[in-house]
Amino acid sequence: MNAPVSMGPRPRNLLDFQDWSPERLTAILDNADTMLQVLDRPVKKVPALQGLTVCNAFFENSTRTRTSFELAARRMSADVLTFAAGASSVNKGESLRDTLEVLTSYKVDAYIVRHHASGAAHLVAKYSGKPVINAGDGRRAHPTQALLDAYTIRQEYGSLEGKTVAILGDVRHSRVARSNAELLPKLGAKVVLCGPATLLPAGLAALPGVTLTTDPREAVRGAHAVMALRLQRERMQGGFLGSLQEYADTYQVNERLMAEAESGAIVLHPGPMNRDLEISGEAADGKRSRILKQVENGQAIRMSVLYHLLVGRE
Amino acid sequence: MTPKATILTADEVRRALTRIAHEIIERNKGAQALALIGVHTRGIPLAARLAQKLSELEGVDVPTGMLDITLYRDDLSEVAQQPIIRETQVPFDLRDRRVVLVDDVLYTGRTVRAALDALIDLGRPAGIQLAVLVDRGHRELPIRADYVGKNLPTAAHEVVKVKVQETDGVDSVELWDMEALR
Numbered sequence: 001m002n003a004p005v006s007m008g009p010r011p012r013n014l015l016d017f018q019d020w021s022p023e024r025l026t027a028i029l030d031n032a033d034t035m036l037q038v039l040d041r042p043v044k045k046v047p048a049l050q051g052l053t054v055c056n057a058f059f060e061n062s063t064r065t066r067t068s069f070e071l072a073a074r075r076m077s078a079d080v081l082t083f084a085a086g087a088s089s090v091n092k093g094e095s096l097r098d099t100l101e102v103l104t105s106y107k108v109d110a111y112i113v114r115h116h117a118s119g120a121a122h123l124v125a126k127y128s129g130k131p132v133i134n135a136g137d138g139r140r141a142h143p144t145q146a147l148l149d150a151y152t153i154r155q156e157y158g159s160l161e162g163k164t165v166a167i168l169g170d171v172r173h174s175r176v177a178r179s180n181a182e183l184l185p186k187l188g189a190k191v192v193l194c195g196p197a198t199l200l201p202a203g204l205a206a207l208p209g210v211t212l213t214t215d216p217r218e219a220v221r222g223a224h225a226v227m228a229l230r231l232q233r234e235r236m237q238g239g240f241l242g243s244l245q246e247y248a249d250t251y252q253v254n255e256r257l258m259a260e261a262e263s264g265a266i267v268l269h270p271g272p273m274n275r276d277l278e279i280s281g282e283a284a285d286g287k288r289s290r291i292l293k294q295v296e297n298g299q300a301i302r303m304s305v306l307y308h309l310l311v312g313r314e
Numbered sequence: 315m316t317p318k319a320t321i322l323t324a325d326e327v328r329r330a331l332t333r334i335a336h337e338i339i340e341r342n343k344g345a346q347a348l349a350l351i352g353v354h355t356r357g358i359p360l361a362a363r364l365a366q367k368l369s370e371l372e373g374v375d376v377p378t379g380m381l382d383i384t385l386y387r388d389d390l391s392e393v394a395q396q397p398i399i400r401e402t403q404v405p406f407d408l409r410d411r412r413v414v415l416v417d418d419v420l421y422t423g424r425t426v427r428a429a430l431d432a433l434i435d436l437g438r439p440a441g442i443q444l445a446v447l448v449d450r451g452h453r454e455l456p457i458r459a460d461y462v463g464k465n466l467p468t469a470a471h472e473v474v475k476v477k478v479q480e481t482d483g484v485d486s487v488e489l490w491d492m493e494a495l496r
Contacts, residue, residue: 027398034382034399043435046385076385307385307399 013125013132014305016141017182025186028304029151035300035307038075048311049078055108057124058135059085059096059115064271064295065135065145069112072302078310081108096120100127110310113137131309133302139175145270146179148301150187152294153225156266161188166219166261168251169229169278172199172240176270177229185209194219195229195251198240216251220261227268228253228279244277254280258288266290315495317475317488322464324485327447327478330463331360334445335367337461342412345374347440349408353417353429354382354400359480360447361416379404381415386428408437414461418476420446423457448487450474 007023017025038046054073058066066082073080083103096115103111110131113121118138125132136142154160165184171177171193181191181204191210193200205212213219220226231247241247253267267279267288275281284291322330339345345368352361358380365376382400415429426444433442445461450468464487468474473490477483 031399034385034401037402038385041436046435047431048385048387 010308012309013121013134014143014309015121015125015132015134016143016179017146017186020186022186022188024308025147025150025183028147028301028308029154029187031307032151032297032300032304035075035303036297038303039296039300045075045077047077048307049073049076052109052310053079053081053107054110054112054306054310055103055106056080056082057099057103057111057113058083059113059120060136062114062136064298065114068295068298069133069135069144069302072299073112073306075299076303076306078109078306081106096123097127100124104128104130110306131313133305133309136175139173139178141179141182142175142270143179143183144298144302144305145176146183147305148294148298149176149180149227149268149270150183150189151297151301152268152290153189153266154187155293155297156264156290157224159188160184163189163224164192164222165189165225165227166192166194166223167227167229168194168216168219168253170199170231170240171195171204171229172201173232174229176227178204180227181207181210192219192223196241196247216257217260220257220265223261223265225266225268226253226258226261227270228273228283230270230272231274231278233274248277252276252278252280254283255286258283268294271295317490318472318494319489320486321448321466321474321489322485322487324479327463327485327487330447331363332367334461334463335364335371338364338368338414338443338445339372341443341460345369345372345376347411348374348376349379349406349411349413349439350376351379351381351404351413351415351433353415353425354380355481356418356476356478357381357416359478360418360445361414362480364414364416364445377406379406381429381432383425383428383432386432388424388428402432402436404436408433408439410440412441412443413439414443414445416445418447418478419474420444420449420457420459420462421452421474423453423455426457427455447476448474 008021011019070080112133112135113124114135115137118140121134121137167177184191193212197214267283269291350361350365352358361378365378368376380403382402384399443460446459447463449462450466471492473492475488477486479485
């Protein structure tokens, strides 16, 4: 057996990164290398989670995160119970707690939770008593997305130490931005968050290794990776923006803006993209783009997270 | 702290590997269409040394690979501290090759079972044989080695420590009492 590596207490859940040591986060990234190898083989499956049942509990619409988690669990030989709130008794008024009790009676061993309310994943962890992976809760956190972003950047540069990552757009509503701002500095990178002042909560500047700016050129200057965030048009009714065109003219990640970044800087986007709004088609499809790589890496990262949380758990 | 006994010295390890190399050649009527795959961690240098000996004896370059079996283990409760999964690297086609799986110690047989599963997921070899430096007994599965450097009857409270030059700076096989290692 491989020697156990000391990385601090083993967290029960992945809700955000508060209880996760840099060593344990690095181990997730390291083990994702192996998971990518598994995905490249003729038999894209290992028996590590055989006998376990993972519930994909999605109370909010999602295609790529749900499929990515579902495939990740299946690649590890877990059984997957997919629960989509849109087609469930939640629509008839059933509470989250009651829904959970029903699901738990099916002998579920772990939950992957996506919910429109911030903190919902914590609630599931509290009531289910099973390991929970947060697959996005409200504006709060989307830790596996941040891990796959970190992994994609590390793949490019070998390490995150000393790298600068600029994240542009609707920071206010973005759980991806929040999770990246929490994770990347733990792994040695600096984060610059950038957007219109109305979409840039000042409180985030208190996070270690994070700076805020409303100037996109300043944000990307010297950046090794530039991430465009989806402009959440459904949340733009509060007068956050003058106009979409004005936003695109100033904050769009495009070739012109990328010229200010490091020469080899890469472009990231958590998807789904509003092409020609927060990102130009040219930047999304160009040679700097690692957007499809992010999707591929997402599955490996989720396999690694499932492995870390579930294997050997009594 | 000292071991209860030194079972094999560096010279004896060398001679055991030489004998195994001869046995591999004899059983397979040469070294053509063979491959050696070491199981992490100490199986890997042992496989490399066997490949070197086969090359010296038969003039054939036998491809070598490395196998990590962490994702295939069935004793999950024992890995609660999360081992790092190491690299599996088999950079050649397994089809039509006879694979010699190489490990340092054969004990319960669970590692070998996991290695067989892992190997078969990588391709379909013509056959799989097993070479170990030490067979210490206490099998929990119906598995036996084809090539054994040293058969060593042990008690359950004893630990067999194989050291290899590449990772430990010395070649030896030692028998320890588990209590002494705690």
